[in-house]
Amino acid sequence: MSSSQALGTFEPRGDHIDVRFERHYPRPVETVWSALTEPERLADWMGVSKIEPRLGGRIELMVDGPHPMTGQITEWDPPRVLEFTWSNTHAPDSLVRYELSRAADGGTRLIFTHQGMPYENSALMLPGWHDFLARLGDWLAGEPPSGDMSYRKMQSAYVEHYKLTGVRLDP
Secondary structure (H helix, E strand, C coil): CHHHCCCCEEEEECCEEEEEEEEEECCCHHHHHHHHHCHHHHHHHCCCCEECCCCCCEEEECCCCCCCEEEEEEEEECCCEEEEEEECCCCCCEEEEEEEEECCCCCEEEEEEEEEEEHHHHHHHHHHHHHHHHHHHHHHCCCCCCCCCCCHHHHHHHHHHHCCCCCCCCC
């Protein structure tokens, strides 16, 4: 599934970029919201996570991975908007936002943004988010998400399409 989805886009902001993905999932908004905000659902597609479901709550994602993330929820508007600060080795001091809306077919339109991502890590994080959002789609479709959770599946597509230069290719 990951290679069939549209590439994420980005806008340069000095030595950082603001990333945007748009996805459609054929599941109700409430189901997608649960997948983004409940630790047991996050574990199904992103990895072990902890979340205090409220404005100002702490959020920790990929706790069991090589680059765990910590942050604080800056907007909590169930089941429409989840926004939080993001800090890990690849994108310290950045901001992630999920915006959900009901699609005409009863599914969910997801707008995902990650603001303040260091450009030098774009060849790691753009394909990484691409892969995570595909894993979310697999899980929402009732399929087992791809087991390797590897950003490398899409790395060359991003590097070639956007002509990324001077970027890190290995974590």
